[in-house]
Every structure is written in C-alpha cells, then in structure tokens.
Amino acid sequence: MFDNLSDKLNSVFKKLKGHGKLSEKNIDEGLREVRMALLEADAHYRVVKQLIADIRARAIGQEVLESLTPAQQVIKIVNEELTALMGSEKEALNLSGAMPQAVMLVGLQGSGKTTTAGKLAVHLRKNGKKPYLVPLDVYRPAAIDQLKKLGEQLSVPVFDSSPEMDPVEIAQKARQKAPSEGCDTLVLDTAGRLHVDSELMNELSRIQKAIEPSDVLLIADAMTGQDAVNMAESFDQALDLGGIVLTKMDGDARGGAALSIKAVTGKPVKFIGVGEKTNALEEFHPDRMASRILGMGDMLSFIEKAQDAVDEKKAADLEKKLRKNQFTLEDFRDQMTQVRKMGSLNDLIKMIPGANKSKQLNKLDVDERELVRIEAIINSMTPAERRNHNIVNGSRRKRIAKGSGTKVQDVNKLLKNYSQVLKMMKKFNKGGMRAMTRNMMPF
Structure with a gap:
C-alpha cells in the first residue's frame, strides 16, 4: 500500500x-x-x-x-x-433511521461487493449490530449461492432469495423478515455490470427509493486508479452516495484513488479492504493514512489490530508462563497464530514509526510461507514433544519432518531458534531488562 x-x-x-x-x-x-x-x-x-x-x-x-x-x-x-x-477526519458508517437499518453496496462487477458484504457484516457484529445479508444480484450465476456460503462461514443469516425474484421485492421482504431473524441491520449486496449503464442505475435507484437505506456505499477497486474516481462520479450522480469502500488496497502500491476520490467527488472513503480474510476491512482514517504515506507509521491502527486479535485471557496466562520459564512450543504456535490474525507481517512492520528509516526493517521481507511451515512442524509434534522439546531426538525429527512435509533441517532450525528464545527469556527473568540488553550488545 x-x-x-x-x-x-x-x-x-x-x-x-x-x-x-x-x-x-x-x-x-x-x-x-x-x-x-x-x-x-x-x-x-x-x-x-x-x-x-x-x-x-x-x-x-x-x-x-x-x-x-x-x-x-x-x-x-x-x-x-x-x-x-483525504477528508481530515474519519467518517463513520451512517446507521440512522428506522429499524432495521440498511446499508446498500453498489459497484461494478469484480470490484469485490460480495466479499465486502461479508467483511462489513463482521465489522457490524463486532460493533454490537446483528447483520442480515441480502443477495440482490439475480443476474450473475451463483451470486446468491456465493453470499449464502459466505454467510454460513461467518454464522451470519442470509435472506433466501432466488433468481426469479425482483431485486426490489427481495429487499422489501428481507426488511420484513429481519426482526424474526433477530437482525437489526440489512447489508444489501446489489448487482453489478462490467460498466456503468442506465439499466443498472435505474434498478439501483428503484431499490434505494423502496428501502431508503441509511447509507449507500460504492465498492471500488483501488487498483483501477483514476477509473475508480470516474466511476464514483457516475454512481454519485445517480444515487447520491454516502461513502466509498476501496478494495484491494493491499495490492495497490500507488494509491492514487485513495488520494483523489474525496477531492473529486466530495464523498469520503469510509473503509479500505486490505486482504482476503473476513477481518481485512479497516475504517479509513485520513490522518493515519497520511502518516503511512510519509513513512511515519500508524501505531493506532497497529494497536487496534492487536486488540482485535489478542485473547486477553490467553495473554494473561502467557505472561505467567513467561515469568516461570514455561513457554512451550504450543505457546509459541498460539502466539504466532494470533499475530498472523492481525494481517500481513510486512504491512504490520510498516505501521511501526521509523520503520522506513531502519535499514534492517526496510530490507526485511517476511516470507509468510515460512510461518506456515513452522506451524506445520509444531502441529506434527506430539503434545509431549510440544511441551518438552528436549525429547525430540533424531528419529523423532525425521518423523516430524515427514509429517509436516518439510526437511529435517527445517525442524532443526525451528528447535534451535526456539532454544535461543528460551535462553533469552531466562536471562530476562533472572537479571531483568538491563542484563538481557547487555547480553544482546555486540561489544
């Protein structure tokens, strides 16, 4: 990004x-x-x-x-x-009006509307809402099934629509059924086209007039650059957008759409998509984004990601284990899993203030596949081996390597690195930070 x-x-x-x-x-x-x-x-x-x-x-x-x-x-x-x-301050999702409220997602085909509908449902649920996914794309083959499958994965209810129904009728029936499903917010996944046309805009206008959604969000592919800005102008003229979601920001090294879209359309970017995972939807903060662009980091977003990913009870238990030098390979795996939930490690490093000035961090390119290999190696161990790495002898290492699809050298490397971590922790517990720092110094 x-x-x-x-x-x-x-x-x-x-x-x-x-x-x-x-x-x-x-x-x-x-x-x-x-x-x-x-x-x-x-x-x-x-x-x-x-x-x-x-x-x-x-x-x-x-x-x-x-x-x-x-x-x-x-x-x-x-x-x-x-x-x-980029808008000075964050603009939140508008959820005003009568219950159940509705958020309408619009955009061209391939922009990521359906995936964003699932991510938005996760975001709403995290903020105390009870979302109801509503598939309104009756034209694209399997579009309805895609949203239903996504809803099952997320444990979010999905309205049972069919290709024979009219999109306006679907939206109205979904609003009537939402209370009986225990839902208070509709997420309307509308149809798209390969390009803007009058037929699409007429249908979207009919849905908007019938439902009167609290917010209308344009889902735009950030990688299309100025095309995304031009498309936003066209949609805004027809629908009076409430805001924009820029998807695939993690794959766009340029960022021109994020810089231009507010100034050109007057509509704020409210969210950005930063990955394929269901939690890879971030609220857009202009001040934080400017800091990232200038290489100043973004510690607030880093902390928020950590708070979402870290289990407080597990963190407290881990602290006790660290103090007692009882940090096992199982704990090591669990911590690695929690960190990976926060997103790409390379992106997380860039959120650290001053990372761009550090030669070591600038050159650091974390191979996510290496983390997958480490997890596979630990998973191939028996519970006893995870609790006590000292019992992992030659024959066990061969078995673990074979079971994880790796080499014995990979198992040896993991155990060596883990042993070094344990030694450092013992020094820390014994002599405090000063002792550990002294032992890490090259002089």
Whole structure:
C-alpha cells in the first residue's frame, strides 16, 4: 500500500534535509519531485495541482524559511495537506433511521461487493449490530449461492432469495423478515455490470427509493486508479452516495484513488479492504493514512489490530508462563497464530514509526510461507514433544519432518531458534531488562 509513493516522497525529504537551511529554489525543486511522485501514483492531475499550490503557499514563508528545522516543517505541512485532501477526519458508517437499518453496496462487477458484504457484516457484529445479508444480484450465476456460503462461514443469516425474484421485492421482504431473524441491520449486496449503464442505475435507484437505506456505499477497486474516481462520479450522480469502500488496497502500491476520490467527488472513503480474510476491512482514517504515506507509521491502527486479535485471557496466562520459564512450543504456535490474525507481517512492520528509516526493517521481507511451515512442524509434534522439546531426538525429527512435509533441517532450525528464545527469556527473568540488553550488545 503506497509503497512506490512513500519511497519517492522519502527520497525528496532526504534531499531537503541535506540542505540545512532551505531557499525558495530548494522548496520549488522538492515540490516538483513531489508532484511527479503523486502523478506517478495515479492521483488526479487537478487534485495534484491544487495540493502542490496549497503546500507551496505555506512552505514559502516564515513558517519554513525561518525555522530551525525547515525540512521537518515542510514534511509537517505535506502531512497536514495530505490529511485534508483525504477528508481530515474519519467518517463513520451512517446507521440512522428506522429499524432495521440498511446499508446498500453498489459497484461494478469484480470490484469485490460480495466479499465486502461479508467483511462489513463482521465489522457490524463486532460493533454490537446483528447483520442480515441480502443477495440482490439475480443476474450473475451463483451470486446468491456465493453470499449464502459466505454467510454460513461467518454464522451470519442470509435472506433466501432466488433468481426469479425482483431485486426490489427481495429487499422489501428481507426488511420484513429481519426482526424474526433477530437482525437489526440489512447489508444489501446489489448487482453489478462490467460498466456503468442506465439499466443498472435505474434498478439501483428503484431499490434505494423502496428501502431508503441509511447509507449507500460504492465498492471500488483501488487498483483501477483514476477509473475508480470516474466511476464514483457516475454512481454519485445517480444515487447520491454516502461513502466509498476501496478494495484491494493491499495490492495497490500507488494509491492514487485513495488520494483523489474525496477531492473529486466530495464523498469520503469510509473503509479500505486490505486482504482476503473476513477481518481485512479497516475504517479509513485520513490522518493515519497520511502518516503511512510519509513513512511515519500508524501505531493506532497497529494497536487496534492487536486488540482485535489478542485473547486477553490467553495473554494473561502467557505472561505467567513467561515469568516461570514455561513457554512451550504450543505457546509459541498460539502466539504466532494470533499475530498472523492481525494481517500481513510486512504491512504490520510498516505501521511501526521509523520503520522506513531502519535499514534492517526496510530490507526485511517476511516470507509468510515460512510461518506456515513452522506451524506445520509444531502441529506434527506430539503434545509431549510440544511441551518438552528436549525429547525430540533424531528419529523423532525425521518423523516430524515427514509429517509436516518439510526437511529435517527445517525442524532443526525451528528447535534451535526456539532454544535461543528460551535462553533469552531466562536471562530476562533472572537479571531483568538491563542484563538481557547487555547480553544482546555486540561489544
């Protein structure tokens, strides 16, 4: 997410820092490079032009030129202007109106509407709501079955619609049935097309008038860049959107759609899709996103992900085990599983402030497959072997390697790393942080 843009902006800022005091010429040269970086990120040219003008107006003045840290002041200005460009503050999902409330998802085929419907249901349930998934796509083969299967996986009820029914009729009947299903929020998964056409818009307008949803969200593929922005304009003219969900943000290294869409359409980005898992839907915070773009990290999102993934009781039990030097391979596996629930480790590392400045972290590329191998190795062990790694002799290692589809060397590597972790923990418990830190120093 934003990898290319972040790298280029940080290169510009590094040059500015090298000048010490900044002149108007230095700033103009830097802003030219910022403009090119934003255009290469597929941000809308009119948006980029206005953004650069706003930054320059603030940067060419006493605030920067007479500052003791002029380059830092420029970075601060860019951060503030990027945040304002993307909407300044988070805009929450609108769930006002009579019960059951409804959220209507619209968009083209392939944008990820059905998957997002499931993710949104998970988000709503996490926030105390009782969602009801309603399939309104009666045209795409197996669209209804796809949502039903997703509902089964998530244990979320799905209205039993059929291709013979009219979408408006489905939505109305689902609203009537929702209370008997114990649901208070409808998630309407509408039909899409390969491109915007009048037939699609007429159908969506009929649904909107009949149901009067609390919120209408456009599901747009972030990887389509400016096409997503243009599509948002077309949908907004017909439906008066409440907000936008940008999907596949984890696969878009440019990020132009996220930068442009609010400025062009006036509609806020409310969520971003950052993976295939059902919990990979994040609320969009403009200030946090600006920090990520500038390589400043995003600790608040990191903490929120940790709170969602970590089981507090297990964490308390683990703390006791660590203090008593009773950290087993089973505990090691459980902790790794909880961390993986938070998402891609490479993305999590980028949320750490200063990670972009660390050569070690910058070069670090975590192979998720290695984590899968480790989990497979531990799962191939007997409960006794997980509790006491010292009993894992040569013959046991061969059996574990065969059972996990790995090599004996992989089993040896895991056990060696685990033993080193145990030694470090014992030093920590025995001598405290100072002793452990001293033993880790290379001098």
